Amino acid sequence: xxxxxxxxxxxxxxxxLRSIGIRPKHCGLLAAIRSMPMTSQLALGQALxxxxxxxxxxxxxxEALGAINRIADETDRRRYAIELTEKGAAMLQQxxxxxxxxxxxxxxxxGKTERxxxxxxxxxxxxxxxQQG
Amino acid sequence: xxxxxxxxxxxxxxxxLRSIGIRPKHCGLLAAIRSMPMTSQLALGQALxxxxxxxxxxxxxxEALGAINRIADETDRRRYAIELTEKGAAMLQQxxxxxxxxxxxxxxxxGKTERxxxxxxxxxxxxxxxQQG
DNA sequence: TATTGTTATACTCTATAACTATA
DNA sequence: TATAGTTATAGAGTATAACAATA
Numbered sequence: 655x656x657x658x659x660x661x662x663x664x665x666x667x668x669x670x671l672r673s674i675g676i677r678p679k680h681c682g683l684l685a686a687i688r689s690m691p692m693t694s695q696l697a698l699g700q701a702l703x704x705x706x707x708x709x710x711x712x713x714x715x716x717e718a719l720g721a722i723n724r725i726a727d728e729t730d731r732r733r734y735a736i737e738l739t740e741k742g743a744a745m746l747q748q749x750x751x752x753x754x755x756x757x758x759x760x761x762x763x764x765g766k767t768e769r770x771x772x773x774x775x776x777x778x779x780x781x782x783x784x785q786q787g
Numbered sequence: 788x789x790x791x792x793x794x795x796x797x798x799x800x801x802x803x804l805r806s807i808g809i810r811p812k813h814c815g816l817l818a819a820i821r822s823m824p825m826t827s828q829l830a831l832g833q834a835l836x837x838x839x840x841x842x843x844x845x846x847x848x849x850e851a852l853g854a855i856n857r858i859a860d861e862t863d864r865r866r867y868a869i870e871l872t873e874k875g876a877a878m879l880q881q882x883x884x885x886x887x888x889x890x891x892x893x894x895x896x897x898g899k900t901e902r903x904x905x906x907x908x909x910x911x912x913x914x915x916x917x918q919q920g
Numbered sequence: 921t922a923t924t925g926t927t928a929t930a931c932t933c934t935a936t937a938a939c940t941a942t943a
Numbered sequence: 944t945a946t947a948g949t950t951a952t953a954g955a956g957t958a959t960a961a962c963a964a965t966a
Contacts, residue, residue: 655909656893657800657811660793662916667790678790696924705958710926732924732965760789763915768908775897775905776788782896783795829947838935843949865942865947 670752684746692735721745803885817879825868854878
């Protein structure tokens with residue numbers, strides 16, 4: 655049931671994200687870029703546990719959307735620092751809002767107390783289960 | 788969080804299922820075959836919302852493992868009825884046991900009352916969210 | 921020789937559509 | 944002409960490995 659619900663949540667999120675042209679995986683990257691400004695591509699990839707080719711593709715996507723810029727590093731000409739543009743920051747904000755909407759839609763049938771209980775229980779599971787991967 | 792937990796559960800389940808040579812999707816099919824004995828392939832596919840080519844591949848997999856037999860229909864030579872073999876029934880039983888093990892592993896940190904509460908809350912979510920798909 | 925970023929390649933999963941043999 | 948099953952093909956998604964430029 656957890657598995658099916660998780661899929662349903664992911665799919666709803668993905669579907670609504672289409673309106674701003676990105677996928678769930680881009681959200682994590684955008685958030686990482688915001689929290690680690692001007693970091694190199696590979697460093698971002700390491701932080702998110704992504705292989706180099708994957709991060710390049712995603713950075714390509716975000717660059718095509720105008721969400722980020724590749725800034726050439728002056729001291730090391732192999733490197734590009736990734737900069738979040740205003741548009742990218744706006745997209746991240748929209749994505750966050752969409753996530754909130756999906757949360758609300760999913761939790762619609764639960765009252766405030768029930769939501770809190772659920773959140774607490776899930777967090778308890780997550781601390782154990784998400785560690786091993 | 789639901790999304791990540793769901794993924795973690797699915798992956799753990801998939802990993803343990805490897806020991807008996809099948810994937811999570813085969814479990815649903817095996818269960819359907821048991822509950823609908825001697826049904827045609829396409830009918831099974833419809834019951835599980837699968838396209839014909841997908842069900843054929845999965846039936847191929849299960850046949851190669853000796854879990855099912857294709858029985859030629861005597862009145863309609865296009866049709867094959869799917870029969871669960873003893874080995875297939877055993878596999879389904881093993882899969883069910885594995886699912887139980889994964890459940891226990893995931894729910895390890897929760898007490899009996901907490902598990903019941905979680906189950907109740909998730910079911911409440913599921914009745915709403917899993918309907919739309 | 922090692923590292924950053926990129927491209928090429930391959931592999932899985934899955935869906936669409938063409939095809940066969942029956943009806 | 945429609946249906947059961949099959950095969951071929953194409954599309955995402957993702958990982959591996961080869962590669963160029965630079966350190």
